[in-house]
Amino acid sequence: MTLSRRRFLQGRVLPFSSAFIAARGMEAYQGDQAQERAGARSLVPPGVNEIRISSNENPLGPGKTVLDAMLGKFPEANRYPFNSTPSESALASAIAAKFKVKPENIVLGGGSQELLKNAVRAFTSPTRGLVTGSPSFENCPGVAKKLGHPIAEIKVDSAFRLDLERMIAASKGAGLVFFNNPNNPTATVHGSKSVADFVKRIRQASPDTVVLIDEAYHDYVTDPSYQSAVPLALETPNVFVTRTFSKAYGMAGMRVGYAIGRAETMKPLEKLKMPYNISVFGVAAAIVALGDQKHIDAERERNTRVRAFTLNALVEAGCKSADSQGNFLFVDVGRPAKDFRDACAKQGVVIGRDFPPFEKTHVRISVGTMEEMEKATAVFRSVLRPVSTSTGARIEEASWR
Amino acid sequence: MALTRRGFVQTVGTGAAGALTSSWIGARGRENALWAAVEPTLVAVESGAIVLASNENPIGPGARVLEAVKAAFGEGGRAPGRYSNKVRDLIDAIAKKQGVKPENIVLGCGSTQILRSATHLFTATDKPLVGTIPTYEECAGYAEMMGHPVRPVALGADFKIDLDKLAEASKGAGLVFFCNPNNPTATYVGARAARDYFARVTRESPDTTILVDEAYFDYVTDPDHETHIPVAVDNPRVIIARTFSKAYGMAGLRMGYAIGHKDTIKKMADWDGGSGTGSLNVLAMHAGTTAIQQDPSFTANERARNQAVRDFTMKWFADRGMKPTESQANFMFVNIGRPAKEFRDACRKKGILVARDFPPFEKTHCRLSFGTMEEMKKAVAVFGEVLAKKASAA
Numbered sequence: 001m002t003l004s005r006r007r008f009l010q011g012r013v014l015p016f017s018s019a020f021i022a023a024r025g026m027e028a029y030q031g032d033q034a035q036e037r038a039g040a041r042s043l044v045p046p047g048v049n050e051i052r053i054s055s056n057e058n059p060l061g062p063g064k065t066v067l068d069a070m071l072g073k074f075p076e077a078n079r080y081p082f083n084s085t086p087s088e089s090a091l092a093s094a095i096a097a098k099f100k101v102k103p104e105n106i107v108l109g110g111g112s113q114e115l116l117k118n119a120v121r122a123f124t125s126p127t128r129g130l131v132t133g134s135p136s137f138e139n140c141p142g143v144a145k146k147l148g149h150p151i152a153e154i155k156v157d158s159a160f161r162l163d164l165e166r167m168i169a170a171s172k173g174a175g176l177v178f179f180n181n182p183n184n185p186t187a188t189v190h191g192s193k194s195v196a197d198f199v200k201r202i203r204q205a206s207p208d209t210v211v212l213i214d215e216a217y218h219d220y221v222t223d224p225s226y227q228s229a230v231p232l233a234l235e236t237p238n239v240f241v242t243r244t245f246s247k248a249y250g251m252a253g254m255r256v257g258y259a260i261g262r263a264e265t266m267k268p269l270e271k272l273k274m275p276y277n278i279s280v281f282g283v284a285a286a287i288v289a290l291g292d293q294k295h296i297d298a299e300r301e302r303n304t305r306v307r308a309f310t311l312n313a314l315v316e317a318g319c320k321s322a323d324s325q326g327n328f329l330f331v332d333v334g335r336p337a338k339d340f341r342d343a344c345a346k347q348g349v350v351i352g353r354d355f356p357p358f359e360k361t362h363v364r365i366s367v368g369t370m371e372e373m374e375k376a377t378a379v380f381r382s383v384l385r386p387v388s389t390s391t392g393a394r395i396e397e398a399s400w401r
Numbered sequence: 402m403a404l405t406r407r408g409f410v411q412t413v414g415t416g417a418a419g420a421l422t423s424s425w426i427g428a429r430g431r432e433n434a435l436w437a438a439v440e441p442t443l444v445a446v447e448s449g450a451i452v453l454a455s456n457e458n459p460i461g462p463g464a465r466v467l468e469a470v471k472a473a474f475g476e477g478g479r480a481p482g483r484y485s486n487k488v489r490d491l492i493d494a495i496a497k498k499q500g501v502k503p504e505n506i507v508l509g510c511g512s513t514q515i516l517r518s519a520t521h522l523f524t525a526t527d528k529p530l531v532g533t534i535p536t537y538e539e540c541a542g543y544a545e546m547m548g549h550p551v552r553p554v555a556l557g558a559d560f561k562i563d564l565d566k567l568a569e570a571s572k573g574a575g576l577v578f579f580c581n582p583n584n585p586t587a588t589y590v591g592a593r594a595a596r597d598y599f600a601r602v603t604r605e606s607p608d609t610t611i612l613v614d615e616a617y618f619d620y621v622t623d624p625d626h627e628t629h630i631p632v633a634v635d636n637p638r639v640i641i642a643r644t645f646s647k648a649y650g651m652a653g654l655r656m657g658y659a660i661g662h663k664d665t666i667k668k669m670a671d672w673d674g675g676s677g678t679g680s681l682n683v684l685a686m687h688a689g690t691t692a693i694q695q696d697p698s699f700t701a702n703e704r705a706r707n708q709a710v711r712d713f714t715m716k717w718f719a720d721r722g723m724k725p726t727e728s729q730a731n732f733m734f735v736n737i738g739r740p741a742k743e744f745r746d747a748c749r750k751k752g753i754l755v756a757r758d759f760p761p762f763e764k765t766h767c768r769l770s771f772g773t774m775e776e777m778k779k780a781v782a783v784f785g786e787v788l789a790k791k792a793s794a795a
Contacts, residue, residue: 052483061479070481070684071471077688078461078650083452110510110680117679146671250482253683271546275513275539279682280653281470285481 043345051349051376053366056184056217056328058250060302060369062285063295066251069288070281077280084280091283094290095258099230104263107270110277112216112244112257115269117143119176119240119259122268123210124149128175133162135185135355137214140178149175155357160186160322160330164198171202174209181229182217185355185364187324191225196232199239210238210265217326219248219296220303226325233261240265245282247327248299249289254282303327307367313377314365317384328352328366333384337363343383349376451776454754456584456617456732458650458703459772462692466651469691470684485677487686494690495658504663505634507670510680512616512644512657517543518673519576519640519659523610524549528575533562535585535759537614540578549575560586560726560734564598572606580614582621582730585759585768589729591625596632603638610638610665617730619648619700620707630660637662640669645685647731648703649692654685707731710771717781721788732770734759739792741767747787753780 044050053059061067073084081088092103099105109115120143124130129150132141136156144151152170157163162183171177179198182189190198199211213229233239240261246252256278259269278286289295307324314321320332333340337359341351352364368376452459461467474480492503499506509515516539524530529550530540541551554570557563562583571577579598582589590598595613602609613629633639640661646652659669675681692699711733715725718735725735737744741763745755756768771777 055484057484058482059479061475061477061482064478067474067478067481070474073653074467074470075461077467077470077653078457078459079452080455080457080646080652081655083455083457084653110682111678113679117673246484250479252484253481253677255680255682274510274517274680276655277510277680279655279685281684282682 043342044348044350045346048348051368051372053368053372053376054350054352054364055252056247056326056352056364056366057252058248058299058327059367059372060250060299062250062254062289063292065292065295066249066285066289069284073280073284079280081276081278081280081283084283086283086287088276088278088283091256091278091286092258094287095260098290099234099260101234101260102263105234105260105266107259107266107273108278109242109257109259110255110274111246111252112214112242112259113139114274114277115242115257115259116140116178116212116214118269118272119178119210119212120144120147120149122272124175126150128173128209130176130178131167131170131174132178133167133180133183135358136162136178136180137184137216140176140212156183156186156188159188161188161190164190164194168198168201168205171209172206174206177202177209177211178214179211180214180216181226182221182325184217184326185328185352186322186330187217187326187328188322189221189223189226189325191223192227192229192232193225195229199229199232199236203236203238208238210240212240212242214242216242216244216247218243219300220327221325222300222304223323223325230260233265235262237262238265240269245286245289248296248303249286250299251282251285251289254279254285256282256286302370303367306370306373309370310365310367310373310377313373314380317377317381319384328364330355330358330362330364332361333363334361336360340383344376344379347379347382349379450749450752450754451772451780452754453770453772453776453780454756455652456647456730456770457652458648458731459776460650460703460706462645462650462654462688463695463699465695466649466688466692469687470654473684473687481683483683485681485683485686487683487690488675488677488681491656491686491690491693494693495660498693499628499630499660501630501634501660502663505660505666507659507666508675508681509657509659510675511646511652511655512614512642512659513539514673514675514680515640515642515657515659515669516540516578516612516614518669519610519612519642520544520549520578521547522668522672523612524575526550528608529573530576530578531567531570531574532578533567533580533583534761536578536580537584537616540576540612556583556586556588559588561588562590564590564594568598568601568605571602571609571611574606574609577602577609577611578614579611580616582617582728584614584616584730585732585756586726586734587728587730587732587768588726588734589621589623589626591623592627592629593625595629599629599632599636599639603636607638610640612640612642614642616642616644616647618643619704620731621729622704622708623729633661635662637665640665645689645692648700648707649689650703651685651688651692654688655680655682656685656689706773707771710774710777713774714769714771714777714781717784721785723788732756732768734762734766734768736765737767737788738765740764743793744787747790748780748783751783751786753783 076084092106095106096103116139130144131152134153134155141151154166230241233241242259244257492506496503520540520543524544529552530544531552534553633641644657725733
């Protein structure tokens, strides 16, 4: 009853099982508990095929070559990732080759979240705190809170960009600066010159402070002033970049990310790395995905198109939004996010959670497929329409199913 | 402060525990990965090699589980692109199978995450980790990294855990790592004796937590065998670690879990619980949920298959005057009368991969995992050739 590779692959049919896996937000990190269970998702009427645009995922998944690579690993499901072919070290080598660095410049993570978590553990302390944006991705402050380490949350500027000046000022004596570029949830980006200057000034005033530049949404950026900070990290002590396969690469469910920086900066992260943190499927998938830049370029173009369509529809409906450089939009809907979210969920569209301090006015909407966003924007329009007694019934009728 | 293998060994072992500790950790904290960069020969497995190095189930998880993995790709293969919300389904399935409540379970990225969390939470600079020498090194490696002391306890006769000695050493400990069957020696402590030991530690050292690693639980054939899950659910100072990496054949998927008292589990989950947006991949969640709901005949068959291979292999060595320890697992520990490295390198040249060094027995003993019967028949032919050559002067 050995399941030989050949036999298994002969029997495979790629039309996928109809069992749709209801996916869920990361961001539902707090678990399977509270927010989502009691939240918008449960408002989706039974039988309605929900549009899930809440977690900044790639709605199309990883693509066929990557799925084939995973199927090819079935005969090795029983092997530890260091015994599989390719092994996890081959993934580190493949990433290193992509950036023309050595494997010692790379640390693999179970998603970039493991690296963010371990960065807080490694670089902050009760006397050397964390500096982060507000709002920004909450993983780092969440971990710092658990540890009881100080946190400086610096509100974004009037253009919803990370406030460089105030973050620099707060960084003096800090253990770690979390710099999310593009920034989740505001979707804004800083150009490469600003980032280089930001790092330089932090290091002048506070050379022991570590700067983590999270480029999770790197592949979605279209602003020409932006460039990756990877070269900067490789030439600057105490600076590193995190990347993930969870966004443009369409592998959020596979949990693969990495950090890249100077070898001495990587060492504390290497120490804290969970041994064999990436499955044999994740290893094989990521290696194949790395080799298919065309697929990523196509995903960026697809996202750019759908993002523009969605933004346009929301602006026409009277909303304001910062220029998005991610696969999501941060939109002023002029009402509490919860009201908007719940109303959308009742019509089958699930959007992002609250992002204080803007939860009374702004929502985060991830960019799905064009088909999904055509339906979703119709729902947004119906929800945004001023509700009077006479139009109420029409809204119900217009509900998308 | 480079964490090369050599550097790591040099940084430990200067404390009270002395040389034993350093050689123990020096064996390499984990099954492999950490040292990949400095020891490339340990990683890439040649295709066609027979891998008897990592205590894996050579058969794999079975068609039913692989079908579940395939189904987990979802419509159009899009599901791997989504964060997974299947954590609760897996926890519920485990709870049902083990007869506990969901609040008694925390998931991990393999049991590795469980071992690390427990070590993090229950050891400190003044609360040592206690473990036998040798045993699986994850907890000791993590404690050393944190700068927490490690108190090693030599094994008793026949390479079995000496429970009296362990109980004495457990006094004042933060955490005892109790691996049963013990990796790498494959020896086993019966259920009654183990329960007595837990009770004694709780009585004599009430603040000491015991982490019972039941990774090889499904391979035990000794009649005095039962899980200690019921003890753990009642006693906040006892935690059970389980994994899908061994009998369930899912080492490549990375899924394990802990069962314990709800307060202890909450502590572990708060520190570093596995979730669908953290360390746990969606395929593993589907695979685990399916695997644990299989008919118990799945593990019974795997146990019987392993037992036949175990009997065959152990007899082969015994017939040649090399008596293995009494194995209750899917691997054995045997005195081959020469350095493990010499044996390992010679076997590797002939396409057989056996395990790393296990100090302090690396000059004489080797750990061999059991493959399929077919693989072991080929492997013993190679062992025969390699062992027929005179050992170099050790």
